[in-house]
Amino acid sequence: MAAILWGEQESDGSYPNSLASPRPTPAHRFWEFTPDVEIAGPRATAIGDASQHTFVFRTDYTGKFVLRALPDSAQATALALKLHLINGGEVTVQTDDADDAEYVGLTLRPDTTPKFELEDDIRRHWRFECELRDSSPITLDYST
């Protein structure tokens, strides 16, 4: 199941907190996943030949994850996750993709804030969006 998990991991490998779409597979997948990479450090372009120069303090691999069709009952959990990320907490993301990829120890992408908003008032569907960071690439394959 595609989910964002956090908290002290139990002995059986489960997490006490999770945010996921209630829809059955494969309709529970993350939406609008967007990988990215950027460096923390100065960048400059040489005037003479336009070559790129950087001093890399840190490399941030990021991924945007969106959960949709969350019900009213997910409001408290979504707010708790948002607060956890804002406070620098780590999460585990289970993608349920073709490779069953799981990313552990992700944190909030610098200078971003998770969003939680009502997407459809009649259907009572909520949307949770966040951008997360890791030190190695975050990818997702939903081609199958």
Next chain:
Amino acid sequence: MSPRLSPFPVGAGRDALIQDDFTAWASNGWVATGDAVIVDCWGDADHIKLFVEMLGFWGNDPEVEQSPGARSTRLTKTYDGLPANRLVVVRVGVAFYAQDFGAAGKFVGMEINGVQFAPSVAASGTLTPALGEIVGYGMTNGDGEITVAFGCDDITVSCDLHIQFDNLEITTPAAELADIYYDAGVGYVNGNPISPTRGGISFDPQEVIEDYDFPGKTAPVEGCDEVVSSRPRCRTRFMLTGEYQFTVYRPDGSWANGALEGERVYTPAAARAAFGAGVYIEFVAIWPRARGDYVGVRFRKALCRQYALGSVDKDEGEIPVEIEARIPAGESIRTVPYELFTLPANAVSVT
């Protein structure tokens, strides 16, 4: 031909055309045929038993004729008094004890007009039988008859076969021409017929079913559909213009004497305010079916959303209406506000 399993679901709650518990079956029209020795293996009094247990020799006796080596038997009866030329479903209970050695892999079961049907269970191989049934089907002939047979084929010695048949039922399938509904239908409001109709009553659940979208989708997926909304509606043309009928056609109004002598005036309630709870009706549309009973749709709460008065030269006037279902107050907002139902031929009420 390999024995088959019936494709038809037997209608739940439907009265059987024939029920036979095989009491004293031996004197009730059943005829045993087949090869020597095995033809004598039918027994018991109040259920039909086929018990064939031969070790080494037919008849357990080398002096008995052993040819043919493979032997078959049938117990056959023709049931009559059924509707002519009708597809019927025949169901019989079985208790299946043993099918081994020279009986293993051979046909054991029921024939309907010569077509073989197999039990739903295999032999238990123990003193406790496997309980199941055989469901077969066939057409009655022009005299309303159908031939039912039980039996086995090509049993060889040594063999062990023990099966019992009991409680036969002949019914009509759940899906057949008798389920066609016809004629104009009648509309009931709060349990009473409100008016004759012209042109029939149509029902449309107007349900919107959504198949979930998801990244990578190529086609809708099993288990990923839901009813998003529904607006069940019946349309018909009523004909009566009584005071009560107008309170249904245009809810939330009142009749009073008018200014002219003998005049009566119906004044609808003011706009921009919710209808009172008392104006909602229970609406039932019901149609007769070819089998003689009824099928219908019920809105436990409904509102007439549209009406009009129309007249035609030298003909009766009509009032086209649309009646729409509502979720009863206090029930879950996920309730689907209609139900389909059937009623028996002798039903006296729709509520």
